[in-house]
Amino acid sequence: MARPLDPLGFEDEMCPVCKSRKYLNPDIVFVFNPECYHSMCLNCANRLFNDGPNQCPHAGCNKTLRRKGFRSAFFGDLAVEREVDIRRRVAAVFNQVEEDFETLQDYNNYLQMVEDLTFELVNGTDERRRQAEAQLQAWEAEHRQDIERNKKAGREADEMSRKRLAAERDAARQRRIEAIKEAEEEKRERVRSREMELDNLAKGITTTTEPATKVQLKRRGQVNRVAEAAPNPAASAMATGASEVERLSIRGLKEKPKAPAPQGPYDPFGGMDFAPSRYKLHGGLTHPLIEKYRLDRQHVAGGYSFDDFAARALYEAFAGLGVFVEDEKEAGSASGIGLSQETTMAAGIAAVDDADRMDLD
Amino acid sequence: MANSPLVARPTDALQPSKSLPTSSGGTPSGGLPRSARGQQIAQQVAAQARPTMDLMEQMNEDEKNKYIKGKKLGEGTYANVYLGHSRLDSSIKVAIKKIKVQKEYQDGIAPDAIREMKYLQKLRGHANIIILHSVFSSKDQNLNLVLEYLPLGDLEMLIRDVDHVRYGAADIKAWMGMLTRAVWWCHDNYVLHRDIKPNNLLIAADGEVKLADFGLARSFADPGVRMTANVITRWYRPPELLFGARHYSGAVDVWSVGLVFAELIIRAPYLPGNSEVEQIALICREIGTPTEENWPGVTQLKEYTVPSDVVPVAGKEKYMGRFGAVGSDGVDLLAKTLILDPRRRITAREMLEHRWWKADPKPTPKHDLPKKTAGAEEKLAADLKRRNGMVEDDDVRGSKVARKLDFGAAR
Numbered sequence: 161m162a163r164p165l166d167p168l169g170f171e172d173e174m175c176p177v178c179k180s181r182k183y184l185n186p187d188i189v190f191v192f193n194p195e196c197y198h199s200m201c202l203n204c205a206n207r208l209f210n211d212g213p214n215q216c217p218h219a220g221c222n223k224t225l226r227r228k229g230f231r232s233a234f235f236g237d238l239a240v241e242r243e244v245d246i247r248r249r250v251a252a253v254f255n256q257v258e259e260d261f262e263t264l265q266d267y268n269n270y271l272q273m274v275e276d277l278t279f280e281l282v283n284g285t286d287e288r289r290r291q292a293e294a295q296l297q298a299w300e301a302e303h304r305q306d307i308e309r310n311k312k313a314g315r316e317a318d319e320m321s322r323k324r325l326a327a328e329r330d331a332a333r334q335r336r337i338e339a340i341k342e343a344e345e346e347k348r349e350r351v352r353s354r355e356m357e358l359d360n361l362a363k364g365i366t367t368t369t370e371p372a373t374k375v376q377l378k379r380r381g382q383v384n385r386v387a388e389a390a391p392n393p394a395a396s397a398m399a400t401g402a403s404e405v406e407r408l409s410i411r412g413l414k415e416k417p418k419a420p421a422p423q424g425p426y427d428p429f430g431g432m433d434f435a436p437s438r439y440k441l442h443g444g445l446t447h448p449l450i451e452k453y454r455l456d457r458q459h460v461a462g463g464y465s466f467d468d469f470a471a472r473a474l475y476e477a478f479a480g481l482g483v484f485v486e487d488e489k490e491a492g493s494a495s496g497i498g499l500s501q502e503t504t505m506a507a508g509i510a511a512v513d514d515a516d517r518m519d520l521d
Numbered sequence: 522m523a524n525s526p527l528v529a530r531p532t533d534a535l536q537p538s539k540s541l542p543t544s545s546g547g548t549p550s551g552g553l554p555r556s557a558r559g560q561q562i563a564q565q566v567a568a569q570a571r572p573t574m575d576l577m578e579q580m581n582e583d584e585k586n587k588y589i590k591g592k593k594l595g596e597g598t599y600a601n602v603y604l605g606h607s608r609l610d611s612s613i614k615v616a617i618k619k620i621k622v623q624k625e626y627q628d629g630i631a632p633d634a635i636r637e638m639k640y641l642q643k644l645r646g647h648a649n650i651i652i653l654h655s656v657f658s659s660k661d662q663n664l665n666l667v668l669e670y671l672p673l674g675d676l677e678m679l680i681r682d683v684d685h686v687r688y689g690a691a692d693i694k695a696w697m698g699m700l701t702r703a704v705w706w707c708h709d710n711y712v713l714h715r716d717i718k719p720n721n722l723l724i725a726a727d728g729e730v731k732l733a734d735f736g737l738a739r740s741f742a743d744p745g746v747r748m749t750a751n752v753i754t755r756w757y758r759p760p761e762l763l764f765g766a767r768h769y770s771g772a773v774d775v776w777s778v779g780l781v782f783a784e785l786i787i788r789a790p791y792l793p794g795n796s797e798v799e800q801i802a803l804i805c806r807e808i809g810t811p812t813e814e815n816w817p818g819v820t821q822l823k824e825y826t827v828p829s830d831v832v833p834v835a836g837k838e839k840y841m842g843r844f845g846a847v848g849s850d851g852v853d854l855l856a857k858t859l860i861l862d863p864r865r866r867i868t869a870r871e872m873l874e875h876r877w878w879k880a881d882p883k884p885t886p887k888h889d890l891p892k893k894t895a896g897a898e899e900k901l902a903a904d905l906k907r908r909n910g911m912v913e914d915d916d917v918r919g920s921k922v923a924r925k926l927d928f929g930a931a932r
Contacts, residue, residue, distance in 0.1 A: 428873040453744035459768045462770075
C-alpha cells in the first residue's frame with residue numbers, strides 16, 4: 161500500500177506485475193481496487209481479471225478482486241485515496257446536521273465521536289478497525305430511517321441552493337438586458353426629440369424647444385413610471401425566488417423532527433429530591449413536650465401529623481449547616497433580575513420579621 | 522438572608538433636623554431676618570432630602586427602578602394588577618400586583634400580603650410555583666409584588682370552556698403532575714397552601730402550571746398551636762376543616778388537589794356546596810358519611826354535624842362510573858386523595874409515588890398541552906387582584922360564595 165518515496169513524482173511508478181514503468185510506456189494507466197488499494201497497470205488488471213475473480217497479485221495479499229472494482233486513482237497517494245473513500249462512507253452514514261441536536265455541545269460531541277471512529281477505520285490496528293467497522297454497521301442498521309431522511313434533506317438543501325444560484329444568475333442576466341434596453345430606448349428618444357426639434361425649426365415654428373423638451377421630459381417620466389409600475393421582471397423573479405427559498409427553508413425548519421429527545425420514563429417528581437442529606441429521618445420521633453398532644457383527640461381527628469413536626473424540627477435544626485455566607489453573597493450579586501432578599505426586607509421588614517411571632521391564626 | 526446588609530452607612534439624613542433646633546431656637550446670628558432664614562433652611566432640607574434618603578428608602582427606590590410599570594391589566598378592591606417589564610431587558614415581562622391599603626389594616630401590611638411575600642420567597646426555585654421577582658413599596662405606602670407574568674390564564678378557564686378546549690387523560694395527567702409537584706414542594710418545605718383551586722393554578726407561556734396566591738399559606742404549626750379552620754375555598758375544603766379542626770396537616774391541601782383532579786375530569790366542580798352545611802351534606806352523599814369507624818375521633822371535632830342518614834364510604838366502583846376517563850389507576854389515586862380520615866389520606870409525596878404516573882398514557886409534554894389565549898390576560902389580572910380565599914363566580918351558584926376571612930377571631 162505504501163509507495164516508496166519518489167522525489168521525481170510518479171514517473172517511476174512501476175507496475176508490480178509486468179514491471180513496466182511510465183518511463184518505458186508513457187501511456188501506462190494505473191488502477192487499483194478499493195478492496196486492498198494495491199495498484200497495477202490497466203493492462204495487467206485486464207489480463208488477470210478478465211476471466212473472473214482472481215487473487216490480488218501483490219505478494220502477501222490474498223484478497224479476491226474483480227475487474228469491476230478497479231478504478232483509477234484521483235489522488236496520487238493511494239493512502240489518501242483510501243482515507244477519502246472511508247470518509248465518504250462514514251459521512252454518508254453519520255449525516256446528522258447541527259439542527260438535529262439540542263445543544264452545540266451535543267453536536268460537537270457527535271462530531272468528535274465520528275472523527276474518532278473515522279480515525280480508527282483509517283489508521284487503527286486490525287483489531288480496532290474491525291471494532292469501528294462493526295460500530296459503523298450497527299449504527300447504520302439502527303438508524304437507517306434517520307440516515308435516509310437526512311440524506312434526502314441534504315439533497316433538498318443542495319437542490320435549493322442550486323436553484324437559488326440559478327435564480328440569482330438569471331436575475332442578473334435580466335437586469336443586464338433591462339439596462340441595455342433602457343439605454344437604447346433613451347438613445348432613440350434623444351434622436352427622436354432632436355429630429356422633432358429640427359422639424360420644428362424647419363417648419364418655422366418658433367416656440368423654441370420648450371415643447372420638445374417637455375415631451376421628452378414627459379416621456380422620460382412615463383418611462384420611469386412604467387418602469388416603476390410594471391414590476392421589473394428580474395426583480396420580481398428574484399423576489400419570488402427569495403420568497404420561495406424563504407418559505408421552503410421555513411417549512412424545512414418546521415418539518416424537522418425534534419432531536420431524538422431522551423424519551424425517558426416520566427419522573428413524577430420532576431427531577432427533584434428533597435430528602436435530607438445530612439441526617440436520616442426515623443418514624444416515631446418524639447419529645448416529652450409533645451407527648452400529651454399525641455393523645456389529644458383534636459390533634460388525632462384533625463389529622464395533625466407528628467412526623468411532619470419531627471421532620472420540620474430536624475430540618476430547621478440542620479438548615480444552617482450547609483450555608484456559607486460568602487458563597488451566597490457572590491451568587492446573590494451575580495444574579496441580575498431576581499429577588500434581592502434585602503430589598504424585600506426593606507419593603508416589609510417589620511412584617512416579615514414578625515410574621516412568625518404574630519401567629520396570625 | 523445570608524448576608525447581613527443592613528449595616529447602615531452613616532448618612533447625613535439627620536443633619537438637617539439636628540441643625541434645625543439650633544438655628545430656629547437661637548438668636549438669628551446672621552443679618553438675615555428670621556423668616557428668610559427659615560425659608561432658606563427649608564430649601565436646604567428639600568435639597569438634601571433626595572440624596573439623603575435613608576438606606577432602606579434608597580434600596581426600595583433602586584428595586585422600584587428595576588421595573589417599568591405598563592398598562593393596567595385589571596383593578597379590584599383588593600389589588601390592582603399591572604403588566605410590567607424589566608428596565609434592563611424589556612423582554613422579561615412581569616405582573617406587578619399593587620396591593621391597596623385596606624381599611625382594616627391601615628397601620629401595617631395586610632396579613633395576606635405578608636403571607637404571600639413570606640411564602641413565595643421561601644418556596645422560590647420550583648418550576649410549579651409562581652416566581653416572586655421582587656417587592657417594593659410605591660408612594661402612599663402601597664405594596665407592589667413583582668410576580669412572574671403568566672400569560673395563558675388559569676386552569677379554571679380551560680375546564681370551563683367546554684366548547685373550545687378539549688383535553689384528554691394525558692393532559693389531565695400532565696396538569697395533575699405539575700399541581701402535585703407544586704403541593705409536594707410546599708409540604709416538603711413545611712408550608713400549607715390552604716387555597717388550592719383551579720383558578721389559583723396559572724399557566725405559563727410554555728404550558729407549565731404554576732401554583733399562585735399564597736395569601737392563605739402558613740407554615741406547619743407546632744403541636745398545640747391552633748390554626749384557623751376557616752381557610753380554603755368552600756368547594757375544595759376538606760371535611761376536617763368543615764368540622765372545625767384546629768390542628769391539621771398537609772392532608773387539607775391533598776383533599777383540594779383531589780377535588781381539582783375530579784373537576785378536571787368531569788369539567789364541573791365536583792362538590793359545589795352553597796353553604797358549609799350543604800358542603801358537608803354533599804361530601805356525605807358523594808364520598809360517605811364520616812363516622813367513628815372510618816375516621817376515629819371525628820365525632821370529637823367541635824363542629825361535627827352530619828346528616829342523619831349515614832351513607833357508607835364510596836367504593837371504587839362508584840368513582841369508576843364517573844371518573845373512569847383516567848383509568849383504574851387514576852381513579853385509585855383520586856379515591857385515595859378523597860379519603861375522609863386525614864390521617865389515612867394519601868400525602869403529596871405518596872401521590873407522586875403512585876403507579877398512575879407510570880401507567881399509560883404518558884403525560885402530554887407541557888408545550889403540547891391545550892391552551893387558550895383569548896382573554897387570558899384579563900384572567901390573570903382577575904386571579905391576581907382577587908382577594909384570597911374567595912370565589913368570584915358570577916354564576917348563579919357561585920355568586921354568594923364570597924367569604925370574608927376573620928383573622929381576629931382566630932387568635
